[in-house]
Amino acid sequence: MSFVQSTGRDLRARAAGIVIGVLADAVFGDPRRGHPVALFGSWAGRLEQRLYRPSRRRGALFAVVATGVPVVAVAGVDKLCAGHPVGRAGLTALATWTALGGTSLAREGDRMAVALEAGHVLQARELLTHLCARDPSELEPPELARATVESLAENTSDAVVAPLFWAALAGPAGVIGYRAVNTLDAMVGYRSDRYERFGWAAARVDDVVNLVPSRVTGLLTVVCAPVVQGTMGEAWAVWRRDGGQHPSPNAGQCEAAAAGALGVRLGGTNTYGGQEESRPAMGEGNPLPDVGDVRRAVKLGRSVGALAAAVAAAAVLMTARRGRKAVQ
Known part of the structure; x- marks a missing residue:
């Protein structure tokens, strides 16, 4: 009984920590210097230099070590906070704030x-x-407007919804683990000569950990469509029709839903490192986005982030309440 009751207290502390972390991101954004993600990236870069070989096996070892070290460290601190709700809430808040990037993302869109x-x-x-x-x-x-709208849509999942999802599901270690995986994908998950094999594991793990959050992002985008003068019906239709056409199993879910919510056409030819990639149209028949749609995309991302935070905290509290009823 005491274990279940303690778990309930821990879950309530987790919910409080998520809310505090979201508020910290809204007020402070990302620190300009000494950001934990930047420090992790520097450490992972040095680890890559030691472990690099053009092989999937070495890339998998790199992904396991680079992800496992911060997860084990945070899980150890979290265990020390067991039975101390204030400490556990504080750790969750710090981890959530570290992983979130919604405020900085919106600022870049505004700029x-x-x-x-x-x-x-x-x-x-x-x-x-x-x-x-x-x-x-x-x-x-x-094309700059289109690229911005697509990036805002995809990164709303990567930098907002997914961290909140993993914070709610697995606490501080979960959200830090997610951010580590996502950072590694940004570092080595490219189809270049250097990373074609070495970065394969990091890219595949990133795909897996984003499978559910990207679809949650799509659903929340549909719900938020009226905030940007869109309709849920159109957002739903475009999401369901076009979300699976993108070469990424996750990015297309977010971009298609955003295309429907904003009433614009996304997709087309993009250039990465001198190589062109063609993406199917999403929201076919709609106009290309303009600068006004960039501002609407920022507003849409903020709305999706706020709703995701509310859903994450509510889901944790509901789990705690169900556990409390089970004891009674």
Whole structure:
């Protein structure tokens, strides 16, 4: 009985920590210096130099070690906080804030909108590199707007919904583990000569841990469509029709739902590292996004993030309540 009661207290502390972490991200955003994710990336980069071989086996070892070390460390601290709700809430809040990037993502979207409104194409091209790995050197305003809307949609899942999902499901160690996997994918998960084999494991694990969150993002985007003068019916139809057409098993879910919610057409030809990739159209027949749609995409992402936070905290509290009833 005491174990279940303790678990209930721990879950309530987790819910409180999630809320505090979300508020910290909203108020402070990402720290400019000494961000834990940046420090992790530096450490993982040094680990890569030691372990690198152009083989899947070495890439899998790299992914296991680079993910396992922070997960084990945070899980150990979390265990020390057992029975101390304030400590557990604080650890969850810190881990959640570390993993979230919603405020910084929205700020980058706003900065892009300002640059496009002012006609500063060169500045907008530079700003796009803060959002995605796409080559912006030849992009004009309509394509810059499309790239921004697509990046905001995809990163709303990666930087907001997925961290909240894993924080709710697995606590501090879960959310830190997710952020480690996502960071490794950004570092080595490319189909380049260097990472074709070495980065395979990191990319596949990232696909797996985002399977559910990306679809949750799609659903929440449908629900939030009226916030940006869209309709849930159109967002649902485009999501269900086009979400599986994207080469990524997850990005298409977010982008298709956003295309339907905003009433724009996404997809087309993108350039990465000198190589062109063609993406099927999502929201076919709708106009390409413009700068006004960039601002609407920022608003949509913020709304999806707020709803995801509420759902995550509520889900944890409901689990705690069910456990409490089971004891009684």
